[in-house]
Amino acid sequence: MISEKEAQEYLADGLKCIGCGATIQTTEPNEIGYTPMSALIKGFDQEEVLCQRCFRLRHYNEIQPVSLTDDDFRRLLNQISETKALVVYVMDVFDFSGSMIPGLHRFVGSNPILLVGNKVDVLPHSIRRSKVKDWMRQQANIAGLRPIDIMLTSGKNGDEVSTLLDKIEQYRNGQSVYVVGVTNVGKSTLINQIIKDVTGDQQDVITTSRFPGTTLDRIEIPLDDSSDIIDTPGIIHADQMAHFLSAKDLKYVSPQKELKPRTYQLNSEQTLFFGAMARFDYVQGPKTGITAYFENNLQIHRTKLEKATAFYEKHAGTLLTPPNDKDMAKMPPLRRHEFKTTMKTDIVVDGLGWVTVPANVVVAAWAPEGVSVLTRKAMI
Incomplete structure (x- = not known):
């Protein structure tokens, strides 16, 4: 000693x-x-x-708060634009908008970006991976990013990590590699898989957790004598669904296994509640099957649209959980987003799940204020 x-x-x-x-x-x-x-x-x-x-x-498995701010994290990332490197941008395929780093171009400068969609293991196997990549590229382009390539991986079970390393070697041109991402996208878990692949070491050398924000400074993993893989801290994205929930309730939001579809035959003017975190209204259309893709243990409740608001006010935090009653104070009010579909469409509540609806119907999705609700051509 x-x-x-x-x-x-x-x-x-x-x-x-x-x-x-x-x-x-x-x-x-x-x-x-x-x-x-x-x-x-x-x-x-x-x-x-x-x-x-x-x-x-x-x-x-206990997290303690730290005093770092968003500005602290961003200052640590500024060094990326000052060097020549490959940027590996890790995103959560289950929470794409919540994975976006605002103004990423300011941090990467002219460096190339390899976009990595993590947690692909939770997506139903019936979703073609090419569709996921196409959607990721479209969303990245909307955000002003032009990735040189897109990879799908699972940090949890190591899917495609060897292929990812091959891509990194292909694009880095002998330079170092910065791995960036917001909190809670599984970046540290993925880095652990990379370490195991590179070194054969089965010991976790970077703390991993289902909690946001567990890497506080850059960690360098040698690739060769002159370059490293550099794991940067996760930027806190305050509008991620995970930030509104307690550690106990995160298991109902962050899927750990492949999502199983749940189909409901809905008439017009019926509502589905997803715990107290989101709501789906079938506003107008013929009786039809609505398929929900959410964490398998999340309770879904059906009621009439005309009674939905009163139902939520009475049962949020008790019958409708998570969050539970004592944590409801942290949950922002739900905001309504209405859509009229022209094709089979996924209505996505970022970081929570999605509902697949047919063409030519009117629907509304409610999500906590600040959480993105978006539409895409149905993946399945």
Whole structure:
């Protein structure tokens, strides 16, 4: 076991947490990188130097708040535009709009972007992957991005990680690689899979969690003698559905398994509630099958449109959960978005799921204020 004096010497050299990359310190409990000296010494003995936050996250699945702001994260990303590198932009295929980094072009400069759609394992197998890529390219183009290629992966089970590494090698031209993304898109999990593929090491060296915001500083993974894969901190996107929920309720929003379709025969003027987080109104059209694609354990309730508002006011947080009653105060009010379809269409509530509806009907989707609701040509 090392002595306290030796530990102090390591601290003086700028010792980093192997979980989040923050600089370890032992004096300010409420600041980033804090760990007690006794825990630091024990960490050296166990070859696991973690800040207190990452230790509790790894061993107890408990997240502790930090004081970094959106500006802090963006300042850390500014270095990308000042160097020549390949930018690997990780997005959540289940939460595309919530995965967008506002003004990304300012961070990447003229560097090429390889767009990666993560969590593809949760999509129904009946969805053709080419359709997902086409949709991602369209949405990226609308945002002003022109990716050189698009990949679909699963950080959770390692799907296509080897192919992704081949693409990275193809496009990086011997340069370093920056991996960017907002919080909660599975970026750190994907990085862990890359590390395992590159090094053969089965130990997680970056803290992973279903909670947003667990990487606090850049982490460098050597590719060769002169270049690295650099994992950057996730930018907090305040309008992500995940930010409105407690840790306990995230399991009802972030799918862990392939989505199973649930079909409802609806008459005009009927409503579906998806917990207390979203609402779908079948406003006008013939009796038809409406198919919902949401986390498999999320409860869906049906009622009449004329009673829907009163039903929500009475049951949100009790019968309609998540969130539960005590967490409803964090949930923004639901806002209505009406659509008249001209083709078979997916109505997407970003970060929660989607409903597939036929052509020539009038529908409305309600989502928390700030959460995107969009339409696309039906994937299935």
